[in-house]
Amino acid sequence: MNRPLFTLLAAGLSLIPVLAVAETLPLPLTGPAYVAANEAYSAYERKDYDLAIAKAREALRQRADVTRLNTLIALAERDKQLRDQPRTAASGRAAAAAPGFVAANRGFKAYDREQFGLAAQSARTAIAQAPRRREYRLLLIDALQRQQQLEAADQAVTDALGTFANDNTLLLRRQAIRRQLAVPPAVQGYRALEQGNAVLAVTQARKAVAWAPEVAANQQLLISALLAAKDYPGAEQAASAALARDERKAAPWILRSYARDRQGKAQAAQTDVNRALALKGLSASEVRDIQLFAADAALARGEPQQALNQLQALGNDADDAIASRRATARAALRQKSKGLDSVVQAPPPALDCQESPFGLTCAIWPGTVRDAGTAPASQAYAALARKDPAAASALANQAVARAPQNPAYRRLLVSALTEQNRLPQAIAAASEGLQAHGDDARLLVMRGRLRQQVADEDGARDDFSRALALGSLPAYEEAGLYAAIGQRRTARERLQEARSNGELASASDLQLAYISVQAGDDESAHAAFRKADASHRLPPAAAQDAAYNAMRVHEDDEAVAYFERVIDGQKTAESPMSKQQLFDTRRAVGDISRTWGLTSTTSYRGNSSSGLSAAPNSTSSGSESNDLLQNSTELSWRPLGYRNARFVELYGRVTDTLWSKNSDSDTGADALQGALGVRIKPFSSVNIMAAFERTFPLGSSNVDGDWLVRLGYGSSIGTDLRVDVPSWWTSQLYAEVGHYINDSRDYFNSEWQVGRSYAIGGTGSRWVAFPHVVAAIDYDSKMKSNNSGGFESGDAGGIGVGNNVRYWFREDAYNAPRSYVDFSLQYRARIFGEERAKGVFARLTYSY
Template identity: 65%
Template sequence: MNRPFLTLLATGLSLIPALAPAETLPLPLTGPAYSAANEAYSAYERKDYDLAIAKAREALRQRADVPRLNTLIELAERDKKLRDQPRRAASSRAAASPGFAAASQGFKAYDREQFGLAAQSARKAIAQAPRRRDYRLLLVDSLERQQHLEDADQAVSDALGTFANDATLLMRRNTIRRQLAVPLATQGYRALEQGNAALAVDRARKAVAWAPEVSANQQLLISALLSAKDYPAAEQAASDALAVDDRHAAPWVLRSYARNRQGKTQAAQDDLNRAQSLAGLSAREVRDLRSALAQSSPPALECQESTYGLTCALSGNTGALAPVSDLQLAYDRVRAGDDGAAHAAFRKADAATPLPSAAAQDAAYNAMRVHEDDEAVAYFKRVIDGQKTAETPMSAQQLFDTRRTVGDVSRAMGLTSTTSYRGSSGLSGAPSTNSSSGSESNDLLQNSTELSWRPLGYRNARFVELYGRITDTLWSKNSDSDTGADALQGALGVRVKPFSSVNIMAALERTFPLGSSNVDGDWLVRLGYGSSIGTDLRVDVPSWWTSQLYAEVGHYINDSRNYFNSEWQVGRSYAIGGTGSRWVTFPHVVAAIDYDSKMKSGSNGDFSSGDAGGIGVGNNVRYWFREDAYNAPRSYVDFSLQYRARVFGEDRAKGVFARLTYSY
């Protein structure tokens, strides 16, 4: 076949628009955003509206692409007003939102990637509130995630019965139907390559039925019919394609071929003339094309397969193909959950053309998920540098959160020193092996200093830490406990954080005496859990709600000793000096519980439960420091002072508690 014929065909096909990028389904929430959103829905269900609002806003700062969190905030603010101002709101009181309970379960299931349960909950919510568009979209999203595309198409059609001509729903239906057409078109093209014209025609017809606006589907059907020598049907298929869009040369060229085979010479020439006017070919090239059309075999079809569908051209001109870009493939792989392939595609796209800021940030989070910490940090730094010239720069808090992520991912070493009066907290807060019976005073001043190292890096918040700790009792009120060198002990251990989105930590350590201490060494197994909101610095508001909870259980193996301690603080943080200050004060209420099996019996044989619980009030003052252009403040000094009243158990639950922490 001569060059002008290929030129015309390639020109016509090159004018066919590339397939629209696949729809970006809302990605399930992960990590801290998931935890915050989950707690927000739970708080709303138990009518803790302030916490629900705070948690939802916390999640939104990390995932601004989740509009349902705004809906939750609106509902919580409304219901809080109805609760707190009943008379004022009586005239406008609305019934509790129908379907919200089922929908909230569905949203949480979606974020846990339990898409079957999410779809089931969405159907319940729709039955109770059929005019809630977001519930309809939850059902569609959940069905799509399960690849139940025909069910998703039906769900969209049902929604359009209520929300006629809704642009978003129409777009979703169009996207779903294109997805339904993709495997059919691929099967049809493979059948055409194998010479099975009948199967190719069948699959191509079905692909066109789902997505008639996709030019590649139309061209596949025309080519399959030409291969089957069904020229009248090929002519009709080309006419149908032109009825959808007559701005491209390829259907005119192919219909000209079909008409020429039927002896419709004038009609074939008219089609060529129209193709010439669209493609801008010279008269000589058109004459050569007419000669080529007289040949007995139709031009062979060459298509490139992708998850977006087919991109086609006719043989001899692969340059007419419009391949899916590496960046599109990267996002496609992210949606499919293949982070490894997405990472390779992001790299390739960035090597060809430096990624824009938004794509670089997505590439950074992808690199985190495949444990390429250095690469993630490099992407994040480019995002930060790009804010100077960005047309739509990040907000101050978004930029701060990005800098915080850089610090978290790049940190390999850590140093924490805590000096506490009557109690400690955190995973380094296990009772010392030299603690004695419950008859003794707990009026002690103790210090615990720990150095930690992450040998494998951050690993998307699923890290391993090796640590060493030195603990000492500095002062004892009644001199009934060893102090100084007599109380000095050390520990070496390893701890693991197995989940990215849940703050659970497991540890195994060996304790041993130091100095002149006569304590026995022991093996200690520990499991800790923490949950917090608003404990990090904020740079966008002068005050914010804060809550932090920790709980730890441990077992000394040789001593057969068990312990449990927990503390929950809730209050509001204030930036001292106004928004952006690195000084923060945190007045709060506190509840604390602890248990130590070694304290279950008194020195005189009196019964002792070994547990203690108290509630009270307190205040923390924290100063953040050690920051630079790429890292949010990485260190702080924190002083906490509390007074607690005993609620149950031993008297050690009441009194003054103080803690000074230095974290580097």
């Protein structure tokens, strides 16, 4: 769902991700909320304050995020009071003029029409007239940001802080804007560093740090650029500044250690290495890299024995980087024993960054960034970018074979295999990487996500827990992992921490939406999807994700609108859905938009219930045969909508016995009964339903009314129509227990059908046959005693075979078939209990 973001993070070479979320700007008003708000402003201008207040509150009800409407309400209430209290009108006349309001009103309307230039111009006018109106300042800032006039927006924030000192909202807004401003110079600085232009790299890096000094990648870039320029004192100073902000990252310690070493500060340099090694949450590969740094530094100081001591802890000559350094140290030691110079030139730690919409995601590597696997790895990244995962897999395998010590190549291989949908091989590659490098947080996360896809939930939870225990992932990523292991409260806390500490300051609205989905924060995801769609219309895949998110926050109309756009977009989509995926999307539209339902079931023998739509006839007695024909017709209504399959239904039902073999039984008008009730489906993913209803006589029936409590459970596979195959396996289980309160009567009935469905006429037909085997059990406490005073068991169970024929209809371009007619015929043999368990059973159902 959020593949662009998480594939980048998985494949990237990052020890220190630098993500930041763009400031959440108010969405322009649209639809009914816009109409109500516009009417509110117009009413205020006409001095119709009561209408202005009512319309503003209605707009707020639909769009609670548009807090500026509270200002309008306050002004309208104040001016209404001034109008209705003549004694204070004279003194309040000046206040009633509301300086700046007319211009601000024009600006807010322009913003809602996405005329951001006019909004900014109007906001400036309003501020000039009323400089202490904070909402006018925010309107100007928002309008400038919408136009990407970031430096002007930053100046507007600075001006506002001159009036509203230490205002937290303004301070956070300034931080977010400056993080955005830092991205272009950071990218330009890194490109200059790659091209060997150290002077330009330093200049651009200083600009990036000036805008956003708290962003770790900007600090790393500046230190690396200063090292490349051989300005070691400057690099040490820059590293110290980075550590003053955050000393929990290894990179600044290592970079400062190198800068100090170049200045002859050997003891201070070693202290920095030791501090880096003492950090909590380091992976085995990070510990390895730090020890390689230490070995390089010792070799550069002419201390080969110390280098060997550092390498001794690693103890793996199969690792090319370790073996080559060990050989160099031994050769230098032999030279030193002969009185010859043993100093080895060591390059500075290499900075490797990935450019992304977030800015830079950077890592430092021991020595030069190039190793034996660099060339094929670079080609593999390019192959992934051009959507050629097969070539990327082959090249990544080459990179791993040439440089097995580099964990980044393992992640690259896993990403390439995942893109090919070779999930078992990708899991195996991740496991090999973890075996080679120890617990690596990113490899653990990648393997956990893969295990989720193959339904290995226990394995996924284990991987995510191990990754979290390392403590080396950014807060926003930890939020997604906590959500995946069921700790949703902690997930939301970590996501809020990510927002507060600036990890998300440069993420786009769409990326924010996916991050929030991963963390289980559906409300934030919903707001981010809406913002992203307002800025740039979402493509079909993202619109579908937004639709499911809207479902989860109970915005049914919005979910339907997104789904319809997805369906419309299939005509021009580069990668259109399969026929079944498109059908499932249309099915979702039908399910969400349904508010009314009508079901009529006519059954011969046995119970006719399905989904709490009927109950045993309260007129039946223990002595009666079940050779009868009954009808149950029900009308239902969902007053609160679909609510992500956690709906409430009000229903009314009429039940009648049309014919009975027992001549003493009531039929027709004498057996007519009604019921009114409410049922609740409390869980989205579990088909449990509870109902409470009142039954009462209709027609000439003399049966007493009663209260009925019911609980039902259903589980099904393959009961919906398929349009991609001619046949498919189908299973459906239904069980219900109920209690008549006045009659002190209990009942239970269940039915389980298993078979294979066949599209009559071939794939895509709306006619379906379902031959199946059936098992049914029912119990009725009223059947324990008969009219002769005898005793019966009250239960009955049977097994048999049957066939259903169903015709689906009532569909359109956006809705899958919403209605069907179904005829079922079964024969069952009794396996225990009473004789009513055997014989022929038939049922005709019409569902609208």
